[in-house]
Each structure stands twice: as C-alpha cells, then as structure tokens.
Amino acid sequence: MTYDVESEITRELRSVADSVTVPPMPRLGAEESAPVVPLVRRASTWLVAAAVLVAAGVGTAWWMRPDPDAPQPAPSPTVTDSPSPEPTATDTPGAVPTxxxxxxxxxxGELWVDGEQVxxxxxxxxxxRSAWVAMRDDGSWWYGRAARAQRLDAPGAIEQGVAVSPSGDLVATVVTVGSTPYVWGVExxxxxxxGGAGSGAELPTPPDGPGPWIAAVxxxxxxxxxxxxxxxxxxxxxxAPMVLLADQTPGWTVVAGTSLGPVVSDAQYAVDAQEGDVRLAEIxxxxxxxxxxxVRPHAxxxxxxxxxxxxxxxxxxxGGEAAGVREVSLAPVGSGTAGPDDTVLRAPGGWLFTSAGTWEDDRxxxxxxxSEQGTERVVRCDAQAAACVVID
Known part of the structure; x- marks a missing residue:
C-alpha cells in the first residue's frame, strides 16, 4: 500500500511565497538520493494532478501517469549513467514471477483490473485492498470493485482529489458547495x-491559501x-462532531496514510512527510x-x-522536473533511521520508478x-531477493 509525491510542488511554491509580500486574496479552490531525470508535463492535466497529490496522502497505493505527448528536455547533467535510448526488458535475472x-x-493510460481493461x-x-479510485484524463473521478467502474457524482466541486481507505471500503473527498467545503464520500x-451538507461534515473555510484536502482515510x-x-x-x-486533532495531541500533523495507519510529522506547517520526525500512528x-x-522522511x-x-x-x-528515480529503498517497518537492514531496489535496464509501488502481498x-522517452512498462520486485523484472 502507498502514497504521496507531488507535495514537493507545494513545498517549492510555499518557499517562493514566503519571500514575497502580497495583499490578502480570496481563498483558492489547492542525505541525497538516487539521481533524477527531468520530464516536462502537460499543464492542464498536471495542475489537476498536483492538487490531487497534495491531497492524496492516503496509504493506499497511488500512481500518476507521465505525459507521453510532452516535449522531452535533454538529459540532466547530474545523471552520469544515462540509459540506452530504450531500456532493456530486464537486467536482474532470477525467479521473480512474470x-x-x-x-x-x-x-x-490504460487501467487494468483483474486482467480486464477498464x-x-x-x-x-x-x-x-477491495476497491480503487482513479481519475480520467478529462478530470472525472471513478471508483470500482473489480473491473466495474462507477463515476463519483459528488454534490459539489471536487477541487483537491479523492482518497480510498486501505481496506477499500470507503472513498472520500472534500467537495465545495457554494463557498462551503464538506467531507463527502461513498461506501x-x-x-x-x-457526509455533505447537513451531516456535520462541514469544514472550516480558511481565510486564504488552499482549501482543505483529504490527508488520510x-x-x-x-x-x-x-x-x-x-x-x-x-x-x-x-x-459525533468534527474534531480538531491539535486540540487532543498538539505537535503532530497527519500528512498521509498507510495500511498500518496514518503518517504524522512534527515539522511545523507540515504538508507532507519530507521533513521532521516522521512516524506511523493510530488515532x-x-x-x-x-x-x-x-519511518524515514520521504517523498x-x-x-x-x-x-x-x-x-x-x-x-x-x-516533483518539479523529475520524471522518476532509479532506486527505491526498502527496510523492515519500524526500523527508524537508515541502517544496515536497508535494501535498495534498482529499476531494470534504465527504467525509472515514479512511486513507491503497490504491494501484492508481503513479498x-x-x-x-x-523511460526518459516517456515509454511505460510494469515491473515486479521481490523484496526478499531485492530483484526486479519487467513483466508488461
């Protein structure tokens, strides 16, 4: 199960905003790691997707599609092991199932569920585990159990993305009716x-800055x-009435979720898990x-x-111009800071990871x-063997 990513965009925007003095405005409806490779993205789809990922911390597995139609810049000068024009199928031999x-x-751009294309x-x-939620290229939101997709007919505007609980039993979002935001969702x-109007699901309206989003379900x-x-x-x-968590436990902010519980950070004004003391929690x-x-601070x-x-x-x-990374780190849950038990999964043959993956089981x-050229494939990795192979 997984989450988060483009919140890096939020971090960069906030850094710029902090250095600029502007008059008040109406509320708007939004250690070194592996080398990264730049990718230019289509504005319309990715502005929506960036807002989604600021909101989409939930610990279910997420994936967001790079834009194959966008022009590609020259390779980053920081990447010294530039792959061949088209990556090979695999450079990790072994018995990883294919x-x-x-x-x-x-x-x-194709969604596959239980062997069927949606x-x-x-x-x-x-x-x-039992359901998924997805956004089409036209910005509409859908959910499904197995390969049957159902459109989310929300009673208001969905401005900050949709999230699904780890079990898949609940899909939730924030909708805006008039100028009022509400929690709303579907079992x-x-x-x-x-949720919605009249259910006690009304959220405070911030005087400025982005409206509320879903951190975890x-x-x-x-x-x-x-x-x-x-x-x-x-x-x-x-x-029960809406609860402000800071009234009960000051100092921690829920920024996302996992199958093992929400992710919290003690970083001031935390919007993601990239800074501070980061932990799993129960509420x-x-x-x-x-x-x-x-857990480790992470993107x-x-x-x-x-x-x-x-x-x-x-x-x-x-985030930013990064298309992905060549390595994903792996460690036992709860192992805290970096240590000798850490393992590195390396993408086969020059491919780039764009998320922390979706677990099929405990292995x-x-x-x-x-690829740098925008081609996409599917890779399966074996956590025990630290081996990866292209399977589709």
Missing amino acids: GAPTVPYVVN EGEWAYLQVG TASGDEF TDARQVITRDGGGNHMYLVGSS TQDGTIETTAS ALSTSEFGTWMAWIGPGTL YVVFTVV
Missing part, C-alpha cells in the same frame, strides 16, 4: 453516500482532512494521536500487505516505470 499483476495498475484513459490511480460495497471509518489550520477528523456513520475515536513506529512511501516491509523514495527527489511489489 505473470500479470494481481493488483490494479495503469500503464500508458474503459477510458487514466491519469491517476489509488488502490485499496464502495453499497454505493451509499456519507482509515479503516476505523475516520476521514482526516488537512488545511492551514491543522487536521480535522470526521467519523463516517457517527453523529482514537476522540481524536488522540498515538504514534506506533518511526513517497508504501507498506506491504502484512506490515513487514516499507518501501520509500527519499525526500526532494520527486512482491509492483511499479509502473517510465
């Missing part, structure tokens, strides 16, 4: 809606939002944050099905990878 992935995936061209995917098994039916004022928690199916029904294990993170492994991409390596993790 059958079709057992989890949903997107490659070259109609449409897709730009973003997030995966839970994927029944199609029943929750948990299997305890908690929807955690994030805005400039902190985290708010909405309990699906409960009449009680009264909104108290209880940390459970340390992207995934945890294996039964909580044995965590895979991550280091901070500052994704195998699947990635969509990209």
